[in-house]
Amino acid sequence: MIRDITIGQYYPAKSILHRLDPRVKLVSTLLYLISLFLFKSIAGYLAVTVFLVGIIRASKVPFRYIVKGLKPIVMLLMITVVFNLFLQKDGEVLLRIWKLSITTVGLRNAVYMAVRLIYLIIGSSLMTFTTTPNELTDGIEALLHPLNKVHVPVHEVAMMMSIALRFIPILLEETDKIMKAQQARGADFESGNMIQRAKSMIPILVPLFVSAFRRAYDLAMAMEARCYRGGEGRTKMKPLKYQTRDRAAYVTMVVYAAAVVAIGRFAPLQVWIF
């Protein structure tokens, strides 16, 4: 069902990850993402896997729920794998089908790319699963604060991002409702050819756009009614403050990154072609 889309969403739970300062989580995620691209060996990926499993455990977000978030990228994943698999001409040929051939290098690249993509998505969605949109905004705003000096409207950008995130579930719910209402009137979204199916989306899209605009308008009014006027001079009820656990998390992340890169580059583990 459409409500199964979980990407970018918050998952309420009580875990150490949920309590961490959003800045720590943002920086750590960035560090983690970079670390994924600094090596190309099975030992490195094993190390990352161990780390990731530990983090997932610590986050208390059900594994099933995380996997569900991968669904939307399946298509992207397939394309990446297919391209890597068949368009690589270097290396030893493993298999030849008609004019296409799979080489050792191609296979290796395809597998690494797929694993990287999956780990990338899991890592970054873990951040959004454990951070509310509000915290996320605060974190981004605090981290990008220096850009204010060069006249980048940091607060506004962060606010827009968090509103966008906040609206994903609302619009999904709305889509679900509208779909049901049209189905109750006999609409059929599944059968027919491409054109018919595209046409059958009109009864969903029109009301969805109408309601999205209505909501945007209402929200703008509500914010204005409460005297919102952007970031200038705005103070916070709960200013971000680093705790011991946040410092510990930073240290952990640096150690992790160093360790993973070291293992990934120098550990002499080799399985077949990987």
Place this chain on the structure above:
Amino acid sequence: MSIRLEHLNYIYSPKTAYEKHALKDICLEIPHGEFVGIIGHTGSGKSTLIQHFNGLIKATDGKLFYNEENIYGQGYNMRKLRNEIGLVFQYPEHQLFEIDVMADVCFGPKNQGLSREECEKRALEALKLVGLKEKYYHASPFELSGGQKRRAAIAGVLAMRPKVLVLDEPTAGLDPKGRDDILEQVAYLHKQTGMTVILVSHSMEDIARYAGRIIVMNHGEIMYNDEPKKVFAHYRELEQAGLAAPQVTYIMHELREQGIPADTDVTTVKEAADEIIRALEAGMPNALDDKMSKSRQMEKEK
């Protein structure tokens, strides 16, 4: 001919932090031709329940029979089911999308595969029924007021000529006249065509006036499923479930406590008036003053 639910359960987002057991072991039968009211506090599962009736939500557990056929059985024709059970959602105006009202009301009949003329004939009929003024038939649905949109949306379902009409709070946010208009039309349809009507409402008065049977939902369970007067007799329990009996029920109980032997089973204002007069007359004929008897006389003449 009926809708029958057997031990129906529904859980939203199972096995996550958002898990919500919205319907718990619902057993229910709605024979054809009944006018059933469903009430319950906010979040008690009314909307969830009615979306099961036409298969929009599939029960996590349990069975649902329509005309003795299990709708979860293999190869069951859901489209046919949806043609027979018309569902008007809460805030149906959010489903409007066509360029004009007429085209929007035709959407349902068109999906039923009817000819253009037939679609328009049914649309006109439905629009008349909901009492939308003719000048709006070719206006954009987005230019209408909230109440007019609501009428257009209800017409969109009526135009499909369902055998069972399910309405989820069709009168929320309407003015008193609009509310009465729509409910009167629904009651009229019920009488004329003998269609089953299932009405979800927060208003005890509305339900008491029209429904032959009331289903009270409380935290996803059926609390009562009985005739209105029997349900309202439990007015104290209803209050605990975040509801209330119609105001006349309270008046009648109050009168009884004051020593007037009125029957507390009445559910509508008119019945209550008759009952009070009867009780006063029977209990203490001399207590009736001139005025009272005069006004009664006048009513009788009428």
